[in-house]
Structure formats: structure tokens, C-alpha cells
Amino acid sequence: MTTLRxxxxxxxxxxxxxxxxxxxxxxxxxxxIELYSxxxxxxxxxxxxxxxxxxxxxxxxxxxxxxxxxxxxxxxHALLRGVSAGAILAEMYGHAEGCCRGRGGxxxxxxxxxxxxxxNAIVAGGLPLAVGLALADRMAGRQRVTVCFFGEGAVAEGExxxxxxxxxxxxxxxxxxxxxxxxxxxxxxxxxxxxxxxxLKAAGYEISAWAVDGMDVLAVEExxxxxxxxxxxxxxxxxxxxxxxxxxxxxxxxxxxxREKSEVTRWMERDxxxxxRAAMQAAGQLPDEEWAALQADVEAEISTxxxxxxxxxxxxxxxxARFVYSDRADDGSDVGSVAGxxxxxxxxxx
Amino acid sequence: MKTTYREAMRAALRDAMxxxxxxxxxxxxxxxxxxxxxxxxxxxxxxxPERIRDTPLSESGFVGAGIGAAxxxxxxxxxxxxxxxxxxxxxxxINNAATLLHMSGGQFNVPIVIRMTTGAGRQLGAQHSHxxxxxxxxIPGLRILxxxxxxxxxxxxxxxxxxPDPVLIFEHGSLYNMAGELDDDAGAVDIDxxxxxxxxxxxxxxxxxxxxxxxxxxxxxMVLDAADQLAGEGIGADxxxxxxxxxxxxxxxxxxxxxxxxxxxxxxxxxxxxISAEIAARISELAFFDLDAPVERxxxxxxxxxxxxxxxxxxxxxVERVMAxxxxxxxxxx
Numbered sequence: 147m148t149t150l151r152x153x154x155x156x157x158x159x160x161x162x163x164x165x166x167x168x169x170x171x172x173x174x175x176x177x178x179i180e181l182y183s184x185x186x187x188x189x190x191x192x193x194x195x196x197x198x199x200x201x202x203x204x205x206x207x208x209x210x211x212x213x214x215x216x217x218x219x220x221x222x223h224a225l226l227r228g229v230s231a232g233a234i235l236a237e238m239y240g241h242a243e244g245c246c247r248g249r250g251g252x253x254x255x256x257x258x259x260x261x262x263x264x265x266n267a268i269v270a271g272g273l274p275l276a277v278g279l280a281l282a283d284r285m286a287g288r289q290r291v292t293v294c295f296f297g298e299g300a301v302a303e304g305e306x307x308x309x310x311x312x313x314x315x316x317x318x319x320x321x322x323x324x325x326x327x328x329x330x331x332x333x334x335x336x337x338x339x340x341x342x343x344x345x346l347k348a349a350g351y352e353i354s355a356w357a358v359d360g361m362d363v364l365a366v367e368e369x370x371x372x373x374x375x376x377x378x379x380x381x382x383x384x385x386x387x388x389x390x391x392x393x394x395x396x397x398x399x400x401x402x403x404x405r406e407k408s409e410v411t412r413w414m415e416r417d418x419x420x421x422x423r424a425a426m427q428a429a430g431q432l433p434d435e436e437w438a439a440l441q442a443d444v445e446a447e448i449s450t451x452x453x454x455x456x457x458x459x460x461x462x463x464x465x466x467a468r469f470v471y472s473d474r475a476d477d478g479s480d481v482g483s484v485a486g487x488x489x490x491x492x493x494x495x496x
Numbered sequence: 497m498k499t500t501y502r503e504a505m506r507a508a509l510r511d512a513m514x515x516x517x518x519x520x521x522x523x524x525x526x527x528x529x530x531x532x533x534x535x536x537x538x539x540x541x542x543x544x545p546e547r548i549r550d551t552p553l554s555e556s557g558f559v560g561a562g563i564g565a566a567x568x569x570x571x572x573x574x575x576x577x578x579x580x581x582x583x584x585x586x587x588x589x590i591n592n593a594a595t596l597l598h599m600s601g602g603q604f605n606v607p608i609v610i611r612m613t614t615g616a617g618r619q620l621g622a623q624h625s626h627x628x629x630x631x632x633x634x635i636p637g638l639r640i641l642x643x644x645x646x647x648x649x650x651x652x653x654x655x656x657x658x659x660p661d662p663v664l665i666f667e668h669g670s671l672y673n674m675a676g677e678l679d680d681d682a683g684a685v686d687i688d689x690x691x692x693x694x695x696x697x698x699x700x701x702x703x704x705x706x707x708x709x710x711x712x713x714x715x716x717x718m719v720l721d722a723a724d725q726l727a728g729e730g731i732g733a734d735x736x737x738x739x740x741x742x743x744x745x746x747x748x749x750x751x752x753x754x755x756x757x758x759x760x761x762x763x764x765x766x767x768x769x770x771i772s773a774e775i776a777a778r779i780s781e782l783a784f785f786d787l788d789a790p791v792e793r794x795x796x797x798x799x800x801x802x803x804x805x806x807x808x809x810x811x812x813x814x815v816e817r818v819m820a821x822x823x824x825x826x827x828x829x830x
Contacts, residue, residue, distance in 0.1 A: 247601030278564015308557025
């Protein structure tokens with residue numbers, strides 16, 4: 147694994163871009179926690195604080211025509227893929243202006259414009275989808291890449307193994323990004339896996355796999371570019387195990403009884419934002435006023451997004467049954483003729 | 497022309513592959529083996545391994561890959577060997593295929609067709625014999641088809657492929673060898689409507705000896721047989737082939753019940769929590785005052801389907817049980 151300390155920093159503009167991207171995720175997530183505590187947003191909320199370098203580094207390697215599949219801890223992936231913070235927050239508010247018109251919520255963000263395919267609350271559920279998206283590209287002769295993010299908990303699921311096998315067997319253009327934050331909810335990797343070297347597991351399927359320091363955005367970006375280039379040029383599926391850590395609990399309901407505070411503190415010393423910032427400062431790339439301006443910019447973006455979400459409109463209840471089937475306004479069970487709710491409206495649709 | 501249900505399905509696949517280059521078939525043994533029920537026999541030679549794609553025994557993986565391919569613009573037809581095996585892919589079918597359109601606020605539809613066999617009667621034991629299509633019909637977001645005739649075996653696939661949403665096609669294993677005449681130009685069929693395959697003799701309309709028998713898929717031939725025999729006893733029967741279990745065409749059912757005033761539902765699934773329960777409930781909700789008798793149901797015994805022939809047959813609907821139910825409905829004893 148490489149670290150920032152021995153790698154140096156790229157040009158100031160690019161370094162600042164990466165710093166900004168990570169900071170955008172950090173502030174969005176901090177705002178989510180605030181809004182959750184204020185009961186403005188509900189449901190399950192899983193924040194990405196501590197893991198920002200992973201999404202920030204990998205997204206740099208992608209082109210607009212590529213596809214992204216993520217998990218329930220995906221606000222940062224959505225944001226850095228190009229979904230606006232306003233659309234993300236409005237979704238959590240359950241508003242019509244949300245990226246899924248209030249039907250997805252925190253765990254199920256989708257965006258067709260940026261080819262962001264979720265948002266999947268079923269651990270490993272997105273892996274076969276990524277394989278299929280890549281299969282479609284292969285069959286259609288397109289040079290696109292599908293990137294699939296998932297946690298290390300997913301490697302225990304059958305779908306992980308089925309997907310690795312299919313992707314390798316058919317040599318599909320997919321990049322698997324395992325965000326190994328060491329805990330599947332509260333279960334440490336060593337308590338759930340006989341083999342804890344995840345890159346090695348992937349290699350067992352004849353997939354090129356590397357482990358990368360997931361707290362080092364430059365290392366992530368470099369590995370992702372290398373892997374995406376290989377995938378795009380027909381090299382078959384690739385796999386990155388990104389060793390990272392979430393600084394916060396699994397979700398807002400998690401009392402976090404399963405890990406020592408000292409462990410969290412130790413990892414926080416490798417905060418990906420602080421690491422890059424310090425390296426840039428050491429290289430004379432980040433004068434204090436630029437750092438202050440950067441922070442102010444990001445604060446303004448998130449603040450505008452909150453305003454957008456706050457001023458959004460609740461998706462009307464009259465639209466409840468939309469999007470169950472395409473081009474239909476009913477729930478597909480011929481409900482118009484069934485007085486299930488006592489309404490008895492023949493042929494009526496809500 | 498003379499054909500079989502199996503040949504009609506194969507013709508439908510061939511036709512779809514020829515008409516739309518986005519269509520491909522994927523599943524266990526669909527290629528080299530020719531399909532575990534020989535539906536795809538010969539298609540590998542015709543279309544090649546990219547489009548007739550053998551998969552490992554990993555139902556969740558390849559069904560999920562089909563869903564992803566549909567998201568990516570293809571028109572996959574995924575074959576699962578039996579409905580029992582499809583349970584390994586439930587997560588992908590229910591949590592992804594059925595929900596993505598809604599959860600994405602209308603952004604991502606999933607135009608996949610998933611075919612599988614269903615049903616008992618061939619002494620295959622519990623793990624190859626169940627009729628779980630009624631379960632799938634519980635799920636909003638899915639369309640559930642059960643072709644019971646040669647015309648539907650030939651025509652439903654193309655219609656299903658035109659549907660922008662996930663469609664599951666259940667093929668009863670006992671139907672594949674069914675032979676008969678099919679129009680040379682048979683093609684796509686409407687999948688929104690149930691069909692009335694036989695009408696009660698008009699002089700029986702409204703009289704005490706008419707009944708509506710509602711069924712689908714593998715039990716349709718036995719219901720038609722029962723209707724023939726009931727006619728000999730002076731009991732007229734409307735026979736309705738549901739064809740589509742979700743969305744249910746309630747109107748066709750109600751129209752018939754309004755004329756016959758009695759209903760028998762024949763369903764190879766178990767009675768408790770079944771599609772027949774839903775149909776009976778709808779009739780009682782919407783046509784209660786048309787009814788002259790309680791809705792009758794002929795379902796499978798509530799046991800895992802056994803292997804031994806006599807036990808298996810005892811567990812399943814039969815011509816005799818359908819006739820007995822119809823007689824009870826018209827008050828003719830049974």
C-alpha cells in the first residue's frame with residue numbers, strides 16, 4: 147500500500163479539486179446528521195464520513211458514459227457522480243424535487259442522467275446488476291465501464307461469488323470496488339470470514355485485484371485510473387479492495403458497542419481530508435486563505451441545497467401508485483375495479 | 497399447422513431473436529444441452545453462444561445479470577429451470593426487478609422476461625413440483641403470465657418483450673408435449689385480458705345449471721375436459737383462462753359470474769394465501785349479489801408434493817374434483 151507521505155502531491159489545481167470533492171461529501175453528511183437529529187429526514191441514515199477518499203478517487207477515473215452501482219451508504223457516490231446535493235437532500239425530505247421523487251430515500255438514490263444505478267439496500271444486491279450492465283455494454287460493443295461499490299460485508303453473500311465468477315467467466319468490463327471498512331454493521335471481518343484478505347478472494351476468480359490504502363485519495367485515484375483503463379481496453383473485470391474506515395456508527399440507530407473508541411481515534415488520525423490538506427500545506431499548495439475560501443464554497447453549496455430541500459414540495463399522495471409499471475397510473479392489479487379501500491371507483495386510478 | 501407447446505415456445509424465441517438484436521436467451525443449459533425441457537434445442541447453432549448464453553448454476557447471479565442487462569438497454573430472456581430454483585433468485589426478482597422503477601421515481605425500468613417451468617404431475621417430488629406463480633402475483637411491479645394454449649405459447653413472449661417492465665412467464669411442465677393446430681401466421685397476443693374459452697350453453701344462462709370455471713396454465717386441459725363431461729350432465733360451464741395472473745383481468749371474471757351466478761376456481765397452488773384466494777375475494781367483494789352459491793375452490797392438498805404417483809395425483813386438482821365442485825356450486829350434489 148502507498149501513502150500520501152511518500153507519494154507527493156499532484157499539481158495544486160487537481161489536489162484542490164480532490165480536497166473539495168471530499169469536503170463536499172463530508173459537509174453533506176454532517177448536514178444529514180444534523181437534519182436527522184432535527185427529525186427533518188427519517189428512515190435509516192448511513193453516513194460516509196471517513197471513507198470520502200474512496201468515492202472521490204474512483205469517480206475521477208470515470209467518464210460520463212460509464213455506470214455506477216452503489217450501496218445504501220451512497221450519498222457521497224451520488225454527489226461525486228454529479229447528482230446535486232439539493233436533489234439528494236430533497237429525496238431524503240420525501241419531496242417531489244428529490245432525485246427519486248421521494249420514493250427512494252437515503253438508501254435508494256438513483257439518477258439516470260449520470261447513469262447512477264443506486265442505492266441498493268440489499269448487501270451484495272447490486273453486484274449482479276453491475277455484471278449485467280457490463281454484459282449489455284459488451285454485447286452492444288460499447289467501450290463503457292461499470293463500477294460497482296460494495297462493503298466488505300457483501301463478500302459473505304452468495305451473490306458476491308456468483309458475480310465474480312460470471313464477470314471473470316465472461317470477461318466483462320466491470321470494476322469492483324470493495325470498501326473494506328472492517329465492520330459489517332457490528333461484525334468485524336475476522337468474525338465473519340475465514341479468509342480476511344478480500345483481494346485474494348477476488349484473485350481466486352482469476353480477476354486482477356489490488357488492495358489500496360482507502361484513506362489516501364491519491365492512491366485510490368491512481369489505482370482506479372489504472373484499473374478503469376485496463377477494464378476499458380478489454381482487460382476484463384478488475385477488483386480494488388479499498389481499506390478504509392467509517393468514523394461514525396453504522397447508522398443513526400447504532401450504539402456502537404462493538405469497537406473501542408481508541409481504535410476509532412487511531413483511524414481518525416488518518417482522516418483522508420486532513421491527510422491531503424496537510425500534504426498540500428507542506429507542499430505550499432494550500433495557503434490559509436484558499437482553504438478558508440474552499441470551506442466557504444462548500445458551506446454555501448450545502449446551505450443552498452438545504453434551502454432547496456426545505457422549500458421543496460411533498461410528492462402528492464395522488465401520485466402514490468405511479469412508477470409501479472411504466473406508462474401506467476395503476477398498481478397493476480386492476481385495482482381500478484377493486485374497492486380495496488372502499489372507494490369502489492370503477493376504472494378509477496388515484 | 498401441427499405443432500406442440502414446446503415447438504411454439506421455440507418458434508417464439510427464434511422469432512424474437514430474429515426481430516430484435518437486443519434479445520438474447522440466458523440460463524442453465526439453454527445452449528449446448530438444448531434447454532432442460534428442450535425448448536431452445538437448435539437455437540445455439542442458429543444464433544451462437546453470445547445470444548444463447550449458458551450460465552453457471554447461480555440463479556441469483558444470472559437473473560441479476562439479466563436485470564442489469566435490461567437496465568443497460570438489452571432485452572434479455574432469462575430461463576430458470578423450475579420455479580423452485582427461482583427462489584434462489586428471489587432477491588433479484590423482488591428487490592430489484594420489481595422495485596427499481598418505483599424507487600427510482602420512474603427513471604429505471606427493467607424490460608426483462610424471465611421464463612420458468614412450474615407445476616407437478618411428473619413424479620419429481622417436492623423440490624421440482626410446486627406452483628408458486630401465485631406468490632409472484634403478489635408482487636407489484638411484476639407482470640405474471642401463464643400460457644396454457646398453443647397460441648399463447650407462441651404469442652406471449654413477443655408481447656412480453658414489448659413490455660417495458662419485468663414479465664415472468666410460467667410454463668407448466670406437463671404442457672410441453674401438448675400438440676395441436678396453430679395458425680401459420682400466429683403471432684403476438686394480447687396479455688391484458690383473460691379469455692373465455694368456452695361459454696355455457698345459452699339456454700343455461702342464468703338458470704340453475706350454469707357455472708363459471710376459472711383457471712390458468714397446466715390445469716386448463718383438465719378444466720376443459722371437466723366442462724365437456726359436465727355438459728353431458730346438463731351443467732353449462734363458462735371456462736375462463738386467466739392467462740395473466742397480475743394484473744388480474746377482473747372484468748372478464750365478473751361479466752361471466754353475472755351470467756352464471758356461480759364460480760369455481762381451479763388452481764394447482766395451495767389454497768391458503770393463493771391466487772385462488774384473491775380471485776374468490778374479488779368475486780365476493782365485487783359480485784356478491786350476483787352469486788347464488790359460495791365460490792368453490794379446487795386447489796392442491798396442503799402438503800409438499802409427494803413423489804409416489806398415487807399420492808401425487810391425490811394431492812393435485814383432477815377432472816373429478818373440478819366436476820364435483822361444479823356440481824356443488826349448482827346445487828346438484830357432489
